[in-house]
Amino acid sequence: MIANTPPPPYYAVIFSNLRTKVEEEYEETAQRMVDLAAEQPGFLGYESVRDGLGITISYWESLEAIKNWKANADHLMAQKKGRTLWYAAYKTRICRVERDYGFEG
Amino acid sequence: MIANTPPPPYYAVIFSNLRTKVEEEYEETAQRMVDLAAEQPGFLGYESVRDGLGITISYWESLEAIKNWKANADHLMAQKKGRTLWYAAYKTRICRVERDYGFEG
Numbered sequence: 001m002i003a004n005t006p007p008p009p010y011y012a013v014i015f016s017n018l019r020t021k022v023e024e025e026y027e028e029t030a031q032r033m034v035d036l037a038a039e040q041p042g043f044l045g046y047e048s049v050r051d052g053l054g055i056t057i058s059y060w061e062s063l064e065a066i067k068n069w070k071a072n073a074d075h076l077m078a079q080k081k082g083r084t085l086w087y088a089a090y091k092t093r094i095c096r097v098e099r100d101y102g103f104e105g
Numbered sequence: 106m107i108a109n110t111p112p113p114p115y116y117a118v119i120f121s122n123l124r125t126k127v128e129e130e131y132e133e134t135a136q137r138m139v140d141l142a143a144e145q146p147g148f149l150g151y152e153s154v155r156d157g158l159g160i161t162i163s164y165w166e167s168l169e170a171i172k173n174w175k176a177n178a179d180h181l182m183a184q185k186k187g188r189t190l191w192y193a194a195y196k197t198r199i200c201r202v203e204r205d206y207g208f209e210g
Contacts, residue, residue: 001158002121002196012119012200014162016107016152047121049154053106055162057119063203083208091107091207095117095200098168102196103188 003045003059008097010044011060017090018053026086029078040069059097066094108150108164113202115149116165122195123158131191134183145174164202171199 019026037043037058042065048056060066069075082090124131142148142163147170153161165171174180187195 001123002194005196005198008198012198014117014119016162018106047158047160049156049158049160051154051156053152053154055152055154055160057121057160087208089107089207089209091110091205093110093113093117093202093205095202097198097200100196100198102194103192104194 001047002102003047003057005044005059005097005100008100010097011063011066012095012097013058013060013066014093014095015056015058015090016053016093017056018088019050020086020088022085024085025081029081033075033078036072036074037069040072041065043069063094106152107207108152108162110149110164110202110205113205115202116168116171117200117202118163118165118171119198119200120161120163120195121158121198122161123193124155125191125193127190129190130186134186138180138183141177141179142174145177146170148174168199 034046034048037046042061044059044061046056046058048054060069139151139153142151147166149164149166151161151163153159165174175184
């Protein structure tokens with residue numbers, strides 16, 4: 001569940017969001033977007049949690065890969081529905097991962 | 106609950122983690138670390154969610170601020186207990202936020 005990313009540098013898209021009460025097509029679309037993202041060139045992994053606040057982080061090889069995914073036609077449609085139906089608020093942050101370290105007990 | 110960060114560039118520390126079953130002192134320490142982090146120079150905000158996987162992201166003005174917080178004496182003790190007691194696995198990623206955008210409906 002913790003993404004198994006390669007050594008830095010790589011890129012992260014942090015998507016922090018609050019949902020509306022609209023459930024229509026949300027779960028199916030969210031799952032479809034994860035599956036579709038995983039097929040894109042440069043995709044490295046993702047982590048997603050919700051408990052009121054939702055945080056989804058996707059990891060990518062390059063800014064170019066992120067740009068291509070943002071412009072994907074199916075993803076564009078999902079983004080539009082996100083703004084009009086599913087999200088009360090969100091913030092997307094495009095980051096360069098400079099360093100990482102961890103521990104698996 | 107979505108951190109109200111200033112315009113980029115700024116820095117993010119993504120802490121993705123899985124807990125052990127050890128509850129002893131965990132909640133108190135986690136809250137104390139949030140309060141203490143918020144007092145540090147260069148702290149900009151944080152977001153935290155757990156649902157099995159835990160993701161806590163803190164935002165900072167500079168790498169120097171992150172380095173100082175990592176070396177804080179109380180935080181060092183909490184990090185040590187984290188590795189020995191509370192976390193089954195974790196990954197910490199130090200990131201430079203290059204760009205952000207959002208929407209509040």
